[in-house]
Amino acid sequence: VQTSLDAVLSHARAEAPHTYSPDGEKPVRAALVALVRNSDLFGLRLAMRQVEDRFNSRHNYPYIFVNDEPFTDEFKRGVRDMTRARVQFGSLDHDSWKIPEWIDPDRYARVKREARYPHGEKDSYRKMCRFQAGFLHRHPLLKDLDYYWRIEPDVEYYCNIDYDPFVYMKQRGLKYGWNIAMSEFMDTVPTLWNTTRRFIAEHPHMLAPANMQRWLEDGRGGYNGCHFWSNFEIVDLSFYRSPEYQAYFDYLDRAGGFFYERWGDAPVHSIAAALLLNASQVHYFADIGYYHPSVVSCPAGARTRGSCVCDDSKSFVQNSHCAVLYKHVRQSIVDPAATEPAHV
Ligand code: GDP
Ligand code: MN
Numbered sequence: 001v002q003t004s005l006d007a008v009l010s011h012a013r014a015e016a017p018h019t020y021s022p023d024g025e026k027p028v029r030a031a032l033v034a035l036v037r038n039s040d041l042f043g044l045r046l047a048m049r050q051v052e053d054r055f056n057s058r059h060n061y062p063y064i065f066v067n068d069e070p071f072t073d074e075f076k077r078g079v080r081d082m083t084r085a086r087v088q089f090g091s092l093d094h095d096s097w098k099i100p101e102w103i104d105p106d107r108y109a110r111v112k113r114e115a116r117y118p119h120g121e122k123d124s125y126r127k128m129c130r131f132q133a134g135f136l137h138r139h140p141l142l143k144d145l146d147y148y149w150r151i152e153p154d155v156e157y158y159c160n161i162d163y164d165p166f167v168y169m170k171q172r173g174l175k176y177g178w179n180i181a182m183s184e185f186m187d188t189v190p191t192l193w194n195t196t197r198r199f200i201a202e203h204p205h206m207l208a209p210a211n212m213q214r215w216l217e218d219g220r221g222g223y224n225g226c227h228f229w230s231n232f233e234i235v236d237l238s239f240y241r242s243p244e245y246q247a248y249f250d251y252l253d254r255a256g257g258f259f260y261e262r263w264g265d266a267p268v269h270s271i272a273a274a275l276l277l278n279a280s281q282v283h284y285f286a287d288i289g290y291y292h293p294s295v296v297s298c299p300a301g302a303r304t305r306g307s308c309v310c311d312d313s314k315s316f317v318q319n320s321h322c323a324v325l326y327k328h329v330r331q332s333i334v335d336p337a338a339t340e341p342a343h344v
Helices: 002-014 038-054 073-080 105-114 123-134 165-172 192-202 243-255 265-276 321-334
Strands: 030-035 063-067 087-091 147-150 176-178 181-183 226-228 233-236 282-284 290-292 295-297
Touching: 030 123, 038 063, 038 073, 073 087, 123 243, 123 265, 147 165, 165 233, 176 265, 181 321, 192 243, 192 265, 226 265, 226 321, 243 265, 282 321
Parallel strands: 030 063, 030 147, 063 087, 176 282
Antiparallel strands: 147 233, 176 233, 181 226, 290 295
């Protein structure tokens, strides 16, 4: 059975229309990128099927997958079967996947024992967050990319994406695109905000002039927990490669909160986007119907028209406190004349 499936697949590839050009010139140097485990194969195939059907089968942007362990042949085959685009597999260097030597083992062991939040006992989740915050964009396989679009196992795309989000961002000078904004478990980031404030106090010139700091503040000098979910993000990588972002990441890494707490790459990316970018460089892809386990983001009206297969009457995330606050803060900066008084 396997042999005949192979025969069908290779025949299908040979018969592919002439628009198939995995190595052809693209309007943007971009890729779909994920850190994944071999055990994620099924969930990743599910996600890729939808990325392909809803968008990428018309563009053939390459995929790049990286892993702290060697990918199995089964994984590589299973992934390649989902797309005609180029797929590359990479491994990680030790420095990007380690507990740094400045982390005190006793203090860290106590933290893991006492942590009462999801993944609180795990080394791997913390290494994953640190890697995605500080190292993924510097991976050698991403060297020639100008943009990446992060995907994850088990995510779904509910609607056709009838334009190219990379081109959309490039034409408008957008640096960070997001889809879901939520409030963080504050137990995972108790000192992230104070550490960030120290960083800013020491590097005040790094703040963007028209930044969205107000989107992060709780009104009492603290962090309100608002962040973009980084499992979907489309990013102009010059942002993460900037000296400002690198300095911020290094400062956080030295402070140890990726391990002594459980700082996620999502709040780190988001705080950086809100402080180091101008509001006009951040974009809400509210039109992209998206699911990550437990959260549906379904565009308004999608239930009864268009190509979507999601129910917007059951999708609340567009009206999450953090999404509403974002819209208000961004508009007050980008288009103050059109801004109504805040009721958020
Ligand atoms: P959540 O979205 O915060 O619940 O975290 P996930 O479990 O979805 O992990 C985020 C991403 O990192 C997914 O793409 C996972 O496949 C990947 N990931 C998480 N832990 C590891 C790990 O230990 N090794 C590798 N290679 N990937 C990981
Ligand atoms: Mn996930």
